[in-house]
Structure formats: structure tokens, C-alpha cells
């Protein structure tokens with residue numbers, strides 16, 4: 001199959017269930033469901049686990065997640081009877097970064113925050129994607145400007161041309177929550193505390209009424225896009241070189 005522009009458009013009218021069923025049939029265990037246990041990821045796990053008992057689910061543990069996320073991860077594992085593959089950042093990179101720039105470097109500048117996201121999220125994701133042919137994510141187009149152009153099925157040029165699948169691309173937030181309520185899908189406990197987007201504990205807060213749903217992410221960076229690099233190339237680019245330098249620094 002050729003994942004060119006035609007194929008990208010081919011799935012646009014399909015339901016999430018149709019896209020997931022097709023992807024499972026196409027790739028089986030070489031298809032990975034990436035989740036941070038937010039509402040969209042839970043919808044995908046719920047849909048897919050009803051089609052295949054042993055779906056491949058993975059997550060990135062940055063080492064800075066909320067305690068509630070760890071508890072919820074266990075709840076999800078038990079609820080669906082699935083394994084969740086957990087990927088950690090590289091020890092040497094974290095040691096070097098924290099030793100030279102501090103544990104909370106992300107508050108210093110956008111560049112420092114990007115470094116932390118690269119070490120703790122982007123690099124482990126690359127490892128998680130090794131051995132996969134395709135990955136499924138919970139992105140939606142109305143989550144922000146940088147996500148407006150995503151397709152339900154597209155080639156992921158940031159990750160060696162893997163196929164990236166966003167079955168919920170055209171869903172609204174209301175549709176996600178309607179599915180969760182209708183199907184009794186477990187939900188992350190921080191939603192009940194006013195969070196609308198959940199990431200690392202020091203970089204996520206609850207939002208105030210009227211604020212944008214991603215306003216609670218890196219809230220001190222009022223003028224930047226609200227992305228960590230998992231789904232959007234970091235502004236600084238060359239993160240591979242950045243990581244090499246951190247390890248070199250640690251080793252020297």
C-alpha cells in the first residue's frame with residue numbers, strides 16, 4: 001500500500017472504530033497505541049480492546065508525572081487486563097541535564113523547556129517506536145493551531161516514515177466525553193480537579209473558566225505553541241545533537 005496523499009484522504013470520512021479496525025488488521029502487534037491516559041487515549045484503548053484482547057499500549061514515563069497518573073495507569077491496566085509498556089528517559093541524559101541545568105530547568109527559558117521535553121519525552125518515544133510499523137495517537141484538530149492539519153492516516157516523517165494514525169482527528173471534545181460517559185470509560189482523576197490537558201506535574205495546572213483547554217500546559221510560556229515535540233518538531237531542531245552533547249558532558 002502506498003501512503004501518499006490519496007490514502008491520507010481515503011480515511012477522512014471513516015469513523016474511529018473503522019480506522020482502528022483497519023489498522024489492527026493491517027499491522028496487528030506491530031501497531032502501538034501511544035497514551036498519556038488522557039481522555040482521547042482512553043477512548044482509543046476502549047475501542048481497540050473491544051476488537052483485540054492483546055493490543056499493544058505504550059506510554060512515556062518522564063519521571064515527572066503526577067502521582068494520580070501512576071495510580072490511574074495501574075487502574076487502566078487492571079480494568080482492561082492489558083500490559084502497558086513503559087518507556088523511561090535515558091539515565092545519563094537525565095543525570096547530565098539535571099546536574100548542569102537543574103531539576104526545574106523548564107521554567108528558565110523555552111530552550112531549556114525544550115531540552116527537558118527532548119530528554120524526557122522525545123528520545124524515549126523514539127525508542128518506543130522501534131519495532132513498530134504504525135502508531136495510534138489521540139490528537140484532534142481542534143486542540144490547537146499546530147494540530148489543524150493532521151490527517152487520520154499519514155506518514156510520520158519525524159519518525160522514519162512510520163504510519164501515524166489519529167482516529168479522533170475530526171472529533172470534538174464533547175464527542176470524546178460523550179463516548180466516555182456512554183461506555184463507562186475510566187477517566188483520569190485530575191479532570192475532576194479542573195485539568196483539561198494532563199502532562200508532567202510541574203508543567204501542568206488546572207485552567208480557569210474561559211481559558212483555552214491547553215492553557216494549563218507550560219502556562220508561563222504565553223506566546224509559544226503548546227507542544228512538547230512528540231507530535232510537532234521542536235523549534236530548536238537538532239535535538240539529536242543536543243542529546244549527544246548531554247551524554248558527552250556527563251561522560252567527560
Ligand code: SF4
Pocket residue numbers: 062064106113114116117118120121199200202203228
Ligand atoms: S512537560 Fe515539563 S517536566 Fe515534562 S518533559 Fe516537558 S519540560 Fe520536562
